[in-house]
Amino acid sequence: MIEKLTLNSLLRLEQRIERGWRLGLNGMRALLDKLGRPEFPVILVAGTNGKGSVCSALHNYFRERGFKTGLTTSPHLCDIKERIVINGAPISQPDFERIYEKIESLDDQQATYFETLSAMAIEYFKEEKVDVAIVEVGLGGRLDAFNVLDPVLSVITSVGLEHTQWLGDTLEKIAVEKAGIVRKGRPAILGTNLPALKNECNRIGAESHIVKYNFDSFRNLNIEIAVKSAELFCRTQNLKFEEDFCREACSRANWPGRFQIIQSNPTVILDAAHNPHAAEALHKLLLQFSEKKIVALAAFLNDKDHQNFIRILDDRVNQWVITEVSNKRGLNAEEVKAPSSAIKISNLFKAYEKALSLVDNESILLVTGSIYLLGEFLKLKYGENCGPFPPEGKI
Structure with missing residues (x-):
């Protein structure tokens, strides 16, 4: 169980959400100048999809090797402290609050919510003297808060049309x-051979390595990206590398919310797919259940291409139940462009009840469309203390 923050600290942190999203490095640079720059090696991971899975695989590999390994990802499923992890354990409540107070006392740049959490992760890893930190970029890359770090290698898992209002309206x-x-002069591991990406890496002068996609699932591609990243990290640090051990360790990584089966009879699957590219990967995974009825409980954010997401999955989903998330960017159920047969219920609990009534022990209930939906669903199903690894069970 993950400890809960005191209300005062959490409220003050969440007030920073109102400052919005700020692309740029000045705020983070100012904070790190006061906190002190980290000396641990960093692997920086970006990508439209797959970056969390690659981070999880790398984290598991290094911790199984005996390295003290930091991991920071976003967003979280159930508890904000999931974002800052060392060797599989989220930061403790006292450490979280102490470091937040430290950041707050130094912050005269009015850091955003994400910048604050990013600085907290860096400071915690620095205090704990990690051997390596696996860092997931929040949005884009060039102007993301974490790009103030100096990675020993960088990973770009994929490039898709998302966040176009900030990053541009073309893949290029x-x-x-x-x-x-x-x-x-440093390694860049690319999970796509998109010419524009290769050309830009070449222009910068990075040492590019493309992991070509010829696997039967995106999970396998993500594992290969992680393996190549680990190999090149070991090379840069003059460490021994055993490929078979690395691949096995990466394969053992557990990344909640990514085609995660949390219950049987009926089978309940959580998948954080939220854009067309991820929907294609999810569609392939669902082919193994071609003989089963699938009911999808789905909700979306208002800046996602939900229409194409639904279109891609529609031939595998027998019934859509559309609901909403409480996030202020959540799309109203009635605004979702879904098949005419879709059932739209704004209240998540009632939507879940309806979805359950449509499945039997031989069916599948798929919860998808937004990681925020998965988090709210887990809290509904298991309570506020659900943590990142919920037990099997029913309401």
Whole structure:
């Protein structure tokens, strides 16, 4: 169970959400100048999809090797402290609150919510003297808060049309933004051979390595990206590398909310897919259940391409139940462009009840469309203390 923050600290932190999203490095640079720059090696991971899975795989590999390994990802499922982890354990409540107070006392740049959490992760890893930190970029790359770090290698898992209002309205523009995390003369591992991405990495002078997609699932591709990243990290640090051990360790990584089966009879699957690219990967995974009825409980944010997401999955979903998330960016159920047969219920509990009534022990209930939906669903199902690894059970 993950400890809960005191209300005062949590409220003060969440008030920073109102400051919105700020692309740029000045705020983070100012904070790190006061906190002190980290000396631990960093692997920086960006990408439209797959970056969390690659981070999880790398984290598991290094911790199984005996390294003290930091991991920071976003967003979280159930508890904000999931974002800051060392060797599989989220930061403790006292440490979280203590470091937040430290950041707050130094912050005269009015850091955003994400910048604050990013600085907290860096400071915690620095205090704990991690051997390596696996860092997931929040948005884009070039102007993301974490790009103030100096990675020993950078990873770009994929490039898709998302966050176009900030990153650009073409794959080529988005590729340039993501390539902003690579460094001259250092390895850059690419999960796509998109020409614009390769060209930008070459322009910067990075040592590019493309992991070609010829696998039967995106999970396998993500594992291969992680393996190649680990190999090149070990090379840069003059460490021994055993590929078979690395691949096995990466395969053992548990990343909640990614085609995660949390219950049987009926089978309940959580998948955080939220854009068309991820929907294609989810569609492939669902082919193994071609003989089963699938009911999808789905909700979306208002800046996602939900229409194409639904279109891609529609031939595998027998019934859509559309609901809403409490996030202020959540799309109202009635505004979702879904098949005419879709059932729209704004209240999540009532929507879940309806979805359950449509499945039997031989059916599948798929919860998808937004990681925020998965978090709210887990809290509904298991209570506020659900944590990142919920037990099997029913309401």
